[in-house]
Amino acid sequence: MNNQLEKIKEEALRQIQASGTLDTLNEIRVAYLGKKGELTSVLKSMKDVAPEDRPKVGQMVNDVRAIIESSLEETKAILAKKAREEQLKAEVIDVTLPAKKSNVGHSHPNTIALEELERIFVGMGYEVVEGPEIEYDEYNFTKLNIPPNHPAKDEQDTFYINKDIVLRTQTSPVQARTMEKGKLPIRMISPGRVFRSDEVDATHSPSFHQVEGLVVDKNITFADLKGTLAEFARQLFGEDTKVKFRPHHFPFTEPSAEMDVSCFKCGGMGCRFCKGSGWIEILGCGMVHPHVYEMCGIDPDVYTGFAFGVGLERIALLKYEIDDMRLLYENDVRFLKQF
Ligand code: DAH
Numbered sequence: 415m416n417n418q419l420e421k422i423k424e425e426a427l428r429q430i431q432a433s434g435t436l437d438t439l440n441e442i443r444v445a446y447l448g449k450k451g452e453l454t455s456v457l458k459s460m461k462d463v464a465p466e467d468r469p470k471v472g473q474m475v476n477d478v479r480a481i482i483e484s485s486l487e488e489t490k491a492i493l494a495k496k497a498r499e500e501q502l503k504a505e506v507i508d509v510t511l512p513a514k515k516s517n518v519g520h521s522h523p524n525t526i527a528l529e530e531l532e533r534i535f536v537g538m539g540y541e542v543v544e545g546p547e548i549e550y551d552e553y554n555f556t557k558l559n560i561p562p563n564h565p566a567k568d569e570q571d572t573f574y575i576n577k578d579i580v581l582r583t584q585t586s587p588v589q590a591r592t593m594e595k596g597k598l599p600i601r602m603i604s605p606g607r608v609f610r611s612d613e614v615d616a617t618h619s620p621s622f623h624q625v626e627g628l629v630v631d632k633n634i635t636f637a638d639l640k641g642t643l644a645e646f647a648r649q650l651f652g653e654d655t656k657v658k659f660r661p662h663h664f665p666f667t668e669p670s671a672e673m674d675v676s677c678f679k680c681g682g683m684g685c686r687f688c689k690g691s692g693w694i695e696i697l698g699c700g701m702v703h704p705h706v707y708e709m710c711g712i713d714p715d716v717y718t719g720f721a722f723g724v725g726l727e728r729i730a731l732l733k734y735e736i737d738d739m740r741l742l743y744e745n746d747v748r749f750l751k752q753f
Contacts, residue, residue: 416474422452423478430485436493443486453479523753524623524742527730528605531625534649535603538642540627543602545588547609551578553587557594558666559705566665571611573620581609585626586666589702589721592628593710598717599631605726616738623726628702630712630719636669636701639720643673643699650729651678658693667700667721678732687735694732697724 426446433439446452456475463471521529532542551574560566573581588604604626612618629638644657656676664670675696677688684690699722704714727739734753736742741749 419456419474419478422446422456423481426452426482427485430482430489433489433493436490436497439486439490439493446482447479453482517747520750520753522742522745522750523730523734523736524726526753527726527733528623528625530650530733531724531726531729532603532605534646535627537649538645539601541602543588543592543604544606545582545585545591545604547582547607548575549580549582549587551580553590554580554582554584557590557706557709558586559703559709560665564665573609573611582606583610584608584723585624586721586723588626589628589666590706590710593630593707593712596711598712599629600719601629601631603627614740616740619727619739619743622739625724625726627699627722627724628719629721630702630707630717632717634718634720636720639699639701639722642720643697643722647673647675647696650733651675654681656682659699662698662700664698664700666703666706668703670698670700673697673699673722696728696732697722699723 426442429442429445430439433442444451448454453475457472460468460471536542554572555564555567556562572583575581585604585606585608588602588606592600592602592604606623606626607621608624609621612620614620629642640657640659647655647657654676655678658674658676659671660674662670662672673696674693676682677685677692677694679685679687680692682692684692688694699720702719702721707714707717727742730736730742731739
């Protein structure tokens with residue numbers, strides 16, 4: 415028995431010595447000390463030992479068990495330390511390495527132009543209001559004094575969803591929606607996407623953006639319109655910018671005008687940029703038509719006001735000297751990076 419125990423001990427210690435990992439160490443523990451382990455089976459065979467020898471043999475088994483256990487513990491501590499060191503070595507970070515360069519994104523020219531526009535009008539006390547891109551024909555046309563069968567409906571090649579619902583062709587329907595709410599006075603701008611079934615070229619796209627403006631209050635005159643839009647032009651294109659109003663026609667304003675700004679490239683002398691005229695067309699505007707007030711529940715004998723509509727892409731193209739609108743939608747980062 416003594417011999418057998420001695421052999422078990424020697425073999426166990428040899429295996430513990432040779433074990434390189436915590437896993438094999440655990441296997442060794444199970445093989446010797448587990449329920450079906452070698453040492454445990456020796457204990458089980460105690461019944462064959464003469465009763466007077468049992469305490470002695472029991473003591474010997476316990477001694478061997480203690481030796482194996484302490485060797486297991488010792489080796490486990492060494493292996494755990496080694497494993498931790500290896501892990502730390504593998505995960506080491508070289509803090510002297512240069513960091514990877516990451517590209518920082520920035521705003522699209524349309525967004526920059528819109529933020530500039532909003533800054534100017536919010537600074538003058540305007541509210542920013544949004545409206546739906548999918549719009550009733552009634553708001554997009556009828557309430558803006560464009561009755562069914564009016565030729566203006568052809569001018570704005572409309573995408574119809576059904577006979578009553580369209581993709582809005584302009585941001586002007588937000589005027590009607592805001593007036594209908596009846597909270598007066600109104601001083602608002604409404605930026606947003608609009609749609610027309612246009613062919614794509616350097617100055618056209620089936621989807622682009624407009625910013626609508628509307629002021630309704632008592633005693634608002636054409637002089638207020640001129641003063642406001644002239645100030646807007648100066649803030650957008652520079653202090654020396656001059657403005658000029660040309661008579662025009664829009665169904666929802668009377669009188670209507672288009673506003674030109676003096677060319678900020680040549681100062682009005684005439685250049686390639688302004689096609690030699692010294693002026694650049696910038697927006698449509700006018701005094702809100704009495705019919706529009708009536709259809710939106712406002713008394714035109716008490717209230718007056720003006721409205722305007724600006725093409726956002728047009729502003730972005732002019733301000734950042736981009737000569738093809740398609741560049742704004744391709745989203746080529748080499749292009750976008752420049753702004
Ligand atoms: N909605 C017009 C367009 O798409 C632009 C416009 C012109 C808006 C005059 C207005 C306005 O509010 O008064 O061509």
